[in-house]
Amino acid sequence: xxxxxxxxxxxxxxxxxxxxxxxxxxxxxxxxxxxxxxxxxxxxxxxxxxxxxxxxxxxxxxxxxxxxxxxxxxxxxxxxxxxxxxxxxxxxxxxxxxxxxxxxxxxxxxxxxxxxxxxxxxxxxxxxxxxxxxxxxxxxxxxxxxxxxxxxxxxxxxxxxxxxxxxxxxxxxxxxxxxxxxxxxxxxxxxxxxxxxxxxxxxxxxxxxxxxxxxxxxxxxxxxxxxxxxxxxxxxxxxxxxxxxxxxxxxxxxxxxxxxxxxxxxxxxxxxxxxxxxxxxxxxxxxxxxxxxxxxxxxxxxxxxxxxxxxxxxxxxxxxxxxxxxxxxxxxxxxxxxxxxxxxxxxxxxxxxxxxxxxxxxxxxxxxxxxxxxxxxxxxxxxxxxxxxxxxxxxxxxxxxxxxxxxxxxxxxxxxxxxxxxxxxxxxxxxxxxxxxxxxxxxxxxxxxxxxxxxxxxxxxxxxxxxxxxxxxxxxxxxxxxxxxxxxxxxxxxxxxxxxxxxxxxxxxxxxxxxxxxxxxxxxxxxxxxxxxxxxxxxxxxxxxxxxxxxxxxxxxxxxxxxxxxxxxxxxxxxxxxxxxxxxxxxxxxxxxxxxxxxxxxxxxxxxxxxxxxxxxxxxxxxxxxxxxxxxxx
Numbered sequence: 051x052x053x054x055x056x057x058x059x060x061x062x063x064x065x066x067x068x069x070x071x072x073x074x075x076x077x078x079x080x081x082x083x084x085x086x087x088x089x090x091x092x093x094x095x096x097x098x099x100x101x102x103x104x105x106x107x108x109x110x111x112x113x114x115x116x117x118x119x120x121x122x123x124x125x126x127x128x129x130x131x132x133x134x135x136x137x138x139x140x141x142x143x144x145x146x147x148x149x150x151x152x153x154x155x156x157x158x159x160x161x162x163x164x165x166x167x168x169x170x171x172x173x174x175x176x177x178x179x180x181x182x183x184x185x186x187x188x189x190x191x192x193x194x195x196x197x198x199x200x201x202x203x204x205x206x207x208x209x210x211x212x213x214x215x216x217x218x219x220x221x222x223x224x225x226x227x228x229x230x231x232x233x234x235x236x237x238x239x240x241x242x243x244x245x246x247x248x249x250x251x252x253x254x255x256x257x258x259x260x261x262x263x264x265x266x267x268x269x270x271x272x273x274x275x276x277x278x279x280x281x282x283x284x285x286x287x288x289x290x291x292x293x294x295x296x297x298x299x300x301x302x303x304x305x306x307x308x309x310x311x312x313x314x315x316x317x318x319x320x321x322x323x324x325x326x327x328x329x330x331x332x333x334x335x336x337x338x339x340x341x342x343x344x345x346x347x348x349x350x351x352x353x354x355x356x357x358x359x360x361x362x363x364x365x366x367x368x369x370x371x372x373x374x375x376x377x378x379x380x381x382x383x384x385x386x387x388x389x390x391x392x393x394x395x396x397x398x399x400x401x402x403x404x405x406x407x408x409x410x411x412x413x414x415x416x417x418x419x420x421x422x423x424x425x426x427x428x429x430x431x432x433x434x435x436x437x438x439x440x441x442x443x444x445x446x447x448x449x450x451x452x453x454x455x456x457x458x459x460x461x462x463x464x465x466x467x468x469x470x471x472x473x474x475x476x477x478x479x480x481x482x483x484x485x486x487x488x489x490x491x492x493x494x495x496x497x498x499x500x501x502x503x504x505x506x507x508x509x510x511x512x513x514x515x516x517x518x519x520x521x522x523x524x525x526x527x528x529x530x531x532x533x534x535x536x537x538x539x540x541x542x543x544x545x546x547x548x549x550x551x552x553x554x555x556x557x558x559x560x561x562x563x564x565x566x567x568x569x570x571x572x573x574x575x576x577x578x579x580x581x582x583x584x585x586x587x588x589x590x591x592x593x594x595x596x597x598x599x600x601x602x603x604x605x606x607x608x609x610x611x612x613x614x615x616x617x618x619x620x621x622x623x624x625x626x627x628x629x630x631x632x633x634x635x636x637x638x639x640x641x642x643x644x645x646x647x648x649x650x651x652x653x654x655x656x657x658x659x660x661x662x663x664x665x666x667x668x669x670x671x672x673x674x675x676x677x678x679x680x681x682x683x684x
Contacts, residue, residue, distance in 0.1 A: 084124050084392055087382055089375075090147040091130040092140065092157030092167070098285040098319050099182055100159055102368035104130065105354070107156065110375030120383050128156070128375070135286070137162045145170065149412045151394055153382065153422060154179060156374045161185035161231040168193035175419025177426055179378055181370040185234035190444040195419070197426055197444060199377060200370040201336050203235040205449035206310055209334060209467035210280060211242035213308060213453065216473055216493050219510040221249045221276040225267075225291065227283045228254040235282045235310065247606070249588075251276065258287070265294045272298060278306040278510045285312045285319075292327045301327065303502025306510055309333040311366070314454060317461060318365040328456045330501030336366040337450035337466060339436045339479050347372070347434055366435075373433035381425035385418070393417045436479075450478045455498050464496040519563035523590035524548070525597070526568035527575040533596040536568050543568065550613055551594045566594070582607055 091107055094100040111128050114120060131147045133140030140163040147155065148170065155171070158164045159182035168188070171178050178196050186204040188196055214222060224239055226232035232254065240250045251274065255267050268291070271279070281291055288309070295301055307330065314335035317323055338344060351364045394414035416422070430439045439447045450468045454461040468478035472488040473495055500508055524534050524543050534545035543566045555562050567590065570576030578597055584590045586606040599609045 084386065086125050086127050087121075087392065088150055088152045089126060089128050089378055090144075090150065090152040090155040090157075091128050092133055092144055092147065092155060092163065093130060093159050094135040094140075095130075095132045097135055097159070098316060098362075099365070099367045100132075101362050102319055102365050103159065103181065103371035105351075106364075106368040106372040107375055109350075109354075110372045114375060114379045120379055121386070124382075124386060126375075126379055126382070133158065133160065133163060135160075137166070141166050145413065148174060148176060149414075151414065152176070153392060153416055153419070154378045154426075156181065156371065156378065158183060161188060161234065162229055164188060164196065165193075165230055168196045170413075171195040173415070174413060175416045175423075177378075177381075177419065177423045179374045179426065181374045182367055183231075185230050186238045187230070187234040195423060197423075197440070198446075199374045199438075200367065200446075201449055201451075202445045203231075203310075204238045205445075205469060206334060206451060207235060207239040208242050208469065209451045209453070209473075210239060210308060210310065211246060211248075212467060212473050212493065213332065213495075214243060214248060214278065215246045215490070216495060217306075217507060217510070219248065219278045219306070221251070221511055222278040222280055223251045223253055223271055223274065223276050224280045224282065225253045225255075225271070226281075227287075228256050231284070232282055239280060239282070247608075257284075261290060261294060264290060265298070268294055268298055268300065272300055275511050275513065277304055277508060277512055279308065281307065281309045281313075283312060285315045288312050289316065289323070289327070292331070296327045301330070301501045303500070303504050304508050304512065305501045306508050307331045307501060311335050311451070313456075314452075314461065315365045315367060319362050321363060322361070325456060325458065325460060329458065329503065330499055331456045332464075332498060333454050333456065333461070334467075335452040335454060335461075336370075336435075337452050337468075337478065338366060338369060338434075339477070341432075341436070343432070343434055344369075369434045373435050373438055376431070376433055377426060377429055377438060380429055380431060381422055384425045385422050390418055390421060448478070453495060457499050462499075464498055465494065513560075513563070519565045520591040521589075522551075522564050522566050523569045523581055523584055523593045524566050525576050525578060525581060525593075525595040526570035526572045528573055529575065530596065534594065536572060542566060546614075547595050569593075579603065 093103055093107075095104055107128060107130070111126055114126050129147060129150055129152065131143040133143055137160070140158060140160060144155070144158065144163065144167045154177040155167075156179050158167055158178070158180060161183040164178065164180050164183035165185075165188060168178060170176075172193060172195050176195060178193075179199050180196065181200045183196075183198060184200060184203040184206070186202055186207075188198065190196060222243060224236045226236045236250075236252060240252075243250050253267055253271050255264055281288065283291065292301065292307070295307075301307070307328075309328075309331055311334045313328070313331065313333040318335075347369075348364060355361075355363070395417055396414055427440050427444065430437075432438070437448060441447050448468070450466065452463055453465040453467060453473070455464045456462075465473055465475050466478055467473055468481070470486055470488075471478060471481045471492075473493040474481065475494045475496060497505060498507075499505060524547075526536050526543075527534075532546055534543060534547045536542075537544040548566070555564070569581050569584070569590075578595075579602070581590075581593055581595075582597065582603045583606065585593050593607075596614075597603075597609075599612065603609075
């Protein structure tokens with residue numbers, strides 16, 4: 051009896067166990083929260099940006115895992131890979147990183163690697179949060195899983211163009227490294243300055259070019275007319291350009307050097323930079339508003355640097371790398387709060403291990419990647435760099451830059467730039483409450499100390515050493531030859547306009563070699579709009595003549611002040627859609643009508659008196675009466 055009772059008890063227990071399992075499968079119990087979530091990071095550990103970003107990411111992971119209000123019960127694990135500043139190695143490292151079931155990647159740091167890796171990220175549904183890839187041509191339309199957590203160079207180049215316009219320079223030379231980062235930035239700069247009718251010449255050198263190659267390039271540039279240079283290169287090799295420029299005497303008075311934010315990245319990262327070779331340079335830095343979070347983190351950074359006895363400081367890219375970790379942490383937290391599960395699936399489109407040495411079959415697609423990407427794009431929080439939020443085109447909603455001038459004591463801030471207010475001496479965050487104003491008259495910067503330690507704004511150009519004369523087009527017309535016409539005796543040109551131009555040139559403190567080129571055949575009048583277009587197309591450097599200043603022409607070229615009048619007046623018929631019986635009153639004011647009325651009253655009274663006298667003193671016809679009056683008076 052005891053054995054049977056025991057068997058019945060075990061059977062009942064199994065029945066209850068199976069029923070419990072069945073109920074648990076049919077119930078809506080939430081899945082267990084992930085204990086660890088893997089996130090990748092692609093950096094160049096030995097680079098100026100990578101050294102700072104690596105430490106910033108480590109500090110951010112530490113802060114996230116210590117914060118109980120985010121990812122509660124889940125630990126964020128960041129797996130870092132070193133790209134070694136190589137596009138090839140960086141791509142291989144990225145593929146290996148994606149085999150670790152990561153849900154997102156912080157990076158890549160390089161624009162070139164980001165372009166390649168983005169194709170893989172699209173395939174595997176893996177968000178890329180890049181704090182260093184600033185190339186404007188990295189479009190979210192082409193790479194939907196690419197998210198730029200730093201500023202887009204499109205805005206930086208707009209800021210550079212505004213500085214150029216503010217100073218009135220018309221020709222610039224862009225010196226850049228010939229890679230995705232350099233080409234994309236200079237293309238954006240070209241579009242920006244051309245909208246201001248300025249011209250840009252491009253001078254590129256290959257990545258990792260030696261001093262001899264760079265010196266040869268700068269020597270060629272120095273023979274050109276423009277003295278306004280914009281330098282857009284990598285932080286690790288950029289100072290070589292200024293070192294060689296100083297050797298060539300190109301850091302003297304009359305030269306203008308504008309560097310993008312790579313220079314401030316170097317200055318912020320290394321306190322031992324030789325400032326003597328970059329005195330007078332104007333540069334930019336991504337604007338980070340002052341806050342308690344920023345002050346506390348910078349103090350913490352300094353303490354860590356002193357303990358570890360390292361020499362690199364905190365730059366803006368390190369701050370954006372720190373916020374990138376928090377961005378992905380907030381997105382994962384929202385993802386898990388919605389009871390989403392993290393799962394991966396094999397992609398049948400990738401080669402299997404036996405067909406690929408790289409074992410691409412180990413790469414798995416992140417099933418919920420699109421959902422996590424949306425959480426990233428909808429982020430809205432205040433981080434180390436300020437407000438973290440994206441616009442509809444996936445750029446930062448607040449593109450802002452500091453404008454700095456390098457003087458003997460270091461960088462000196464001369465103003466700010468934002469796409470809300472343009473150039474200003476007031477911090478952008480203080481202007482957002484006011485109406486948007488980017489008009490040219492509202493632009494402001496403090497005074498600059500230019501190369502050669504001069505406060506006088508450089509003209510920005512000189513005549514090139516090859517003494518190539520200016521090509522000046524003049525209309526060769528059949529009428530009004532006193533203004534300008536071809537001189538048959540000397541073979542040149544003559545006329546009033548030519549005399550005014552020569553007199554103006556003689557007032558300049560430097561020679562201006564030039565040559566006049568007739569435009570037209572002298573038989574019929576040439577089309578003056580075509581002549582103006584020739585100037586806009588750089589066929590002529592300028593035009594001199596009786597050229598009327600009209601609106602369409604002012605949109606493509608600049609005119610001097612008029613020095614003669616045509617004495618022509620245009621009378622146009624004014625027709626109103628609605629008329630009134632009292633329209634005849636409009637030509638005169640009330641006072642004028644009162645004076646006119648008084649005049650007619652006096653005339654009427656005089657006529658009445660004269661008629662009354664005629665009727666009482668004389669008889670006969672009016673003709674006889676008038677004859678009698680005049681006869682009597684004579």
